[in-house]
Amino acid sequence: MRNVSKVYAGKTVALFDINLTLNVGELLTIFGPTGAGKTTLVKLISAEESSTDGEIIFDGFSSLRLKGRKLQAWRQKIGTLYQDLRLLKDKTVSANIALPLRVLGKTKKEIDNLTQEMLAFLRLEERKDSYPEELSSGEKQKVALARAIISQPQLILADEPTASLDSSARLEILNLIRGLNHLGNTILLTTNQKEVADFFSFSRVGELGLGRLK
Amino acid sequence: MRLLSSLSEALSDFWKDKVTTLLAIITIGFSLLVLNFFLLLIWNLNQIVKDFKKQFQVQVYVIAPAQEGELADLGAFLSAQPEVEKISFVTSEEALKEMESFFGADLLKGLEENPLPRSFVLEVQEPYRKPQLLQNLAERIKTRPIVETVEFGKESLDRLDNLFNTAVKVALLFGGFVLLALVFLVANTIRLLMSQKKETIRLYRLMGAGAGLVLWPFVWESLLLGLSGTILSLLLLWGIFKIFQVKLFPLIFIPYPVVLLLAATVLFLSFLGGLLSLRRISRV
Numbered sequence: 001m002r003n004v005s006k007v008y009a010g011k012t013v014a015l016f017d018i019n020l021t022l023n024v025g026e027l028l029t030i031f032g033p034t035g036a037g038k039t040t041l042v043k044l045i046s047a048e049e050s051s052t053d054g055e056i057i058f059d060g061f062s063s064l065r066l067k068g069r070k071l072q073a074w075r076q077k078i079g080t081l082y083q084d085l086r087l088l089k090d091k092t093v094s095a096n097i098a099l100p101l102r103v104l105g106k107t108k109k110e111i112d113n114l115t116q117e118m119l120a121f122l123r124l125e126e127r128k129d130s131y132p133e134e135l136s137s138g139e140k141q142k143v144a145l146a147r148a149i150i151s152q153p154q155l156i157l158a159d160e161p162t163a164s165l166d167s168s169a170r171l172e173i174l175n176l177i178r179g180l181n182h183l184g185n186t187i188l189l190t191t192n193q194k195e196v197a198d199f200f201s202f203s204r205v206g207e208l209g210l211g212r213l214k
Numbered sequence: 215m216r217l218l219s220s221l222s223e224a225l226s227d228f229w230k231d232k233v234t235t236l237l238a239i240i241t242i243g244f245s246l247l248v249l250n251f252f253l254l255l256i257w258n259l260n261q262i263v264k265d266f267k268k269q270f271q272v273q274v275y276v277i278a279p280a281q282e283g284e285l286a287d288l289g290a291f292l293s294a295q296p297e298v299e300k301i302s303f304v305t306s307e308e309a310l311k312e313m314e315s316f317f318g319a320d321l322l323k324g325l326e327e328n329p330l331p332r333s334f335v336l337e338v339q340e341p342y343r344k345p346q347l348l349q350n351l352a353e354r355i356k357t358r359p360i361v362e363t364v365e366f367g368k369e370s371l372d373r374l375d376n377l378f379n380t381a382v383k384v385a386l387l388f389g390g391f392v393l394l395a396l397v398f399l400v401a402n403t404i405r406l407l408m409s410q411k412k413e414t415i416r417l418y419r420l421m422g423a424g425a426g427l428v429l430w431p432f433v434w435e436s437l438l439l440g441l442s443g444t445i446l447s448l449l450l451l452w453g454i455f456k457i458f459q460v461k462l463f464p465l466i467f468i469p470y471p472v473v474l475l476l477a478a479t480v481l482f483l484s485f486l487g488g489l490l491s492l493r494r495i496s497r498v
Contacts, residue, residue, distance in 0.1 A: 048420055069424075076422030088414055090230060103423040108219070 004054035006040050006211075014040040015211045018054070022155075022188055027181040030190045031197040032208035038190035039083060041208070042159040045188065046080045047071060059154060076104060079148035081158040085140055087132040093143050094119065094128045100151040118146045122176070138169030145176060149185070156180065158189040162196055174199050220430035224438060227431060231407055235439070238403040242396060242443025243450065246480065249392040250451045250468070252385040253476070258465050263378050267343040272351065272366040274334040280360040285332070288358055292334055297342040297351045304333045331362060345371045393483055400439050400487030404432055408491060429492050436488025440480045448473065 001020040007013050015037045022028050032038050043049040045056060047066060056063035059077060066074060079100065087096050094115050101111045119125045122142045132140055141161065148156055158177060162170040174196065181187050181203070190208075191197055197205050207214040228235045274292065276285065285303070293301050304312075309330040338348065345368055352364040408415065418428050451468075458465050468476075 046420065072422040072424055074422070075420060080420070086413070086417055088417065090414075099417065100421050102219075103418060103421045103427065 001045075002055045002057070004044060004051045004056060006037070006044060006049070007052045013211050015044070015051075018213050020206070020213060022186060024154075024186050025181075025184050027178075027187045027189065027200060027203040029197050029200040029203065029205040030188065030208050030213075031192070031194070031205055032190070033192050036192075036208040037211040038192070038208055039159055040211075042080065042157050042188070042190060045155070046078050046157055047074050076100075076151070077154045079151060079153035079156045081141075081144050081148040081156070081161050083159040083163060085132075085144040087140060087143060087147075089132055092129050092131060093124060093135070096132065096143055097146045097150055099147060100153075104151055114150060118150050122146050136169070137164055137166070138172060141165060141169065141173055142176070145173065149180060154186065156185055156187045158187060160190055160192065162191065162193060170196075217430065220427075221434050223431040224434035227407060227411070227435060228438065231410060234403065234406055234410075238399065238439055239442040239446060242399055242439060243446030245392050245395055245399070246443055246447035247450045249389050250447050250476070251454065252388055253468055253472070254451060254455065254465065256381055256385050257468050257472075259378060259381055261466055263374055264340075266374060267340070267371075270338065270343055270367070270371070272336040272338060272348065272364065274336065274355055274364050275331045275362045276333065276360045277362045278331065280332070284360045288360055289334065291358060292336060292355065295351060295354070297338050297347065298336050299339045300337040302335045304335055306330050306332050309333065343371075345375060393479070396440075396443075396480065397483050397487040397490070400436050400484045401490040403439060404436055404488045405491040407435060408432060432492055433485065433488055436484045437481055440484025440487075441477070443484075444477045444480045 001018050004015060004018040004020075005013070006015040018041070020028075030038055030041060040049070044051050044063075045058070047063065050066070051063065058074060061070065061074060063074075088099075091099075097118055098111050098115045101114055106114070115128075116125075119128050122145070124139065124142060124146065127135060127139060127143075132143070135143065141164075145158075145161070148158070161177065162173055165173060177187060177189065178200070189196075189200065274288075276288065280288075289301065289303065292298055306328045309332070310328050313330065338351070342348065342351070348366050348371070349368065352366060355361055355364050415428050455465060455467055
């Protein structure tokens with residue numbers, strides 16, 4: 001990210017002059033209080049929103065004038081675990097997890113196989129036909145994580161992945177994320193929980209406050 | 215593959231939004247029923263007009279002193295006219311017999327001699343059974359020396375043609391409104407279904423889906439709405455048709471090519487209606 005700023009409605013500065021590099025295979029934790037701009041940062045990287053100033057370079061492409069097929073390709077290379085999860089209420093666990101594969105145009109057989117593998121990996125097989133509202137908070141989080149990683153994206157964004165979890169579910173998710181990083185995945189994680197930042201202290205931790213990176 | 219999976223998604227969306235879908239299909243079905251009913255009436259009216267004109271004849275009355283040779287000349291002249299399909303000669307005696315069989319023998323009992331003139335009866339070819347064209351033929355025939363009068367029921371024909379033309383205009387106007395309403399009806403239904411799937415559409419787009427992947431299920435839904443509405447309207451029309459046929463008077467059903475053309479038009483307009491609401495998808 002080069003000198004990236006985001007200003008909402010012409011006056012609210014969500015991010016200011018952010019310069020940040022994330023290397024392949026790295027796990028970067030962005031720690032900061034609520035309102036620091038963490039979600040905005042995730043939205044800019046995932047191309048959900050565009051920056052007011054500055055530029056993001058990802059996989060050799062610039063975020064400037066990102067639209068059409070380039071925008072689609074950019075978004076397909078990133079798997080996002082949203083803070084609000086964004087699970088589709090009217091779709092089963094399997095169908096929710098399989099969404100990115102459908103976007104990539106995989107065949108039904110490939111979708112079925114990969115979804116099955118992912119369900120087994122996260123020990124969600126018994127829940128495959130359940131709907132999100134029938135799941136516990138921890139299970140919902142795992143489904144959202146499964147959806148973020150099933151297409152083996154080049155970058156995984158996890159926005160406050162443990163915000164609404166009890167301690168055992170939190171530990172399970174954190175271990176999963178650490179495992180994913182050990183498997184070589186590049187991950188950017190945001191949190192406002194000190195213990196989460198401490199958990200990932202083996203890797204780089206950045207601090208964000210009032211839209212500025214310290 | 216994608217087309218099929220988007221079709222199955224469209225069907226599953228229909229099932230999830232049963233009430234919205236069913237209401238839309240019923241509304242479309244009944245609107246189309248009005249259109250189809252008009253079409254049925256017009257079709258039958260057209261048939262009645264055709265049948266009436268089939269029995270239609272032009273009568274050429276000749277003056278009393280006309281000689282055999284002159285009659286033969288006139289007969290040859292009439293046969294040579296492009297409008298004439300068939301020609302027959304009616305003597306005074308035949309005319310009298312016909313009149314007696316129609317009105318009864320008593321009516322003409324007191325007459326000392328047969329007052330009815332001899333005449334040629336012309337059957338006119340189908341394309342010429344129009345008031346103005348028949349008028350032209352009559353004018354031409356009247357120029358012959360032994361012709362007294364030419365009659366072809368101009369007023370009846372005029373009235374019939376006017377009635378038919380008015381009915382067609384009303385049907386076209388009404389049909390136009392119904393089809394226009396159909397476009398907006400489909401557009402609104404799709405918009406409603408889309409608003410219920412707003413989150414899904416947004417999520418798909420954020421995962422990098424192209425507009426096509428998100429759009430196809432809605433295209434299918436538009437077409438399915440139009441198709442279901444058409445089938446419903448035709449079933450209802452068939453029911454009405456049968457009731458008319460059994461209880462009132464015999465009708466003919468709209469021919470299948472016309473039904474297919476109508477269905478294709480409805481499908482195209484439904485597609486158009488769907489597209490009207492889909493434009494916004496590409497903006498996410």
